Amino acid sequence: MRPLSKNEIESFLSRFERFVDSEVKSITVQSPTVIEVRLSVQDSALGFDWIDLSFELSNVSEANLIDNSKLAYLDMTEGISIVFEDNKFVFCYGDYSSIRSAKDSALFVICDSIKYEELPFSG
Template identity: 50%
Template sequence: MKPLLSTELPNFLKRFGDFVDAEIRSMEAISPTVIQVVIAAQDSARGFDWLSISLEFSNITDAKLINNSKLSLVDMSEGLTLFFQDNYFVLSINNYNNLSSVKDALFYIISSSIKYEEGLF
């Protein structure tokens, strides 16, 4: 897995179209402070082919997860929000732009670091 730096976030999100109409395939708590999320998305760097992206969040300070059996019901038409604020990375469904508002999201993860890995669709 490769680290995702805060300075790379805008290009990362642009590459995957803000994960609009993507599919969250799974969420797994590896440990109390590490969560892995697997997302199927289109990659503009590969002619919009579909691929899987594994995101690993470490040093988690707060999270609200969705049961894996309900992931197929999640509306991803607005994509994902991924931002960096106050030394924390924040991932959530829909459009949230600060730490205080993200707590209202259906799903969110707040952590101090992110790694990612590209895989087959």
């Protein structure tokens, strides 16, 4: 897995068009402080072919998660936001620009680090 640095956030989100119309495939709580989120998304670096991305969100301090059985009903027209503020990351569903506002999201994770891995599209 590759760490996502605070300086890469905007280019990363741009590469995947802010995850608009992507699909959240699964959310897995690996431990009390580690959550994995897997998405299918179109990658502009690959001619907009579909790939899967697995995110490892570590040292989680706060989260609001959606049950995997309800992920298919999540409307991803707003995509996701990743914000770095006060030495913390927030990974959330929707268009948010601060950790405080992201707490209004139906899905958010506040953590110390984000790593990601590009995987083959699982359909």
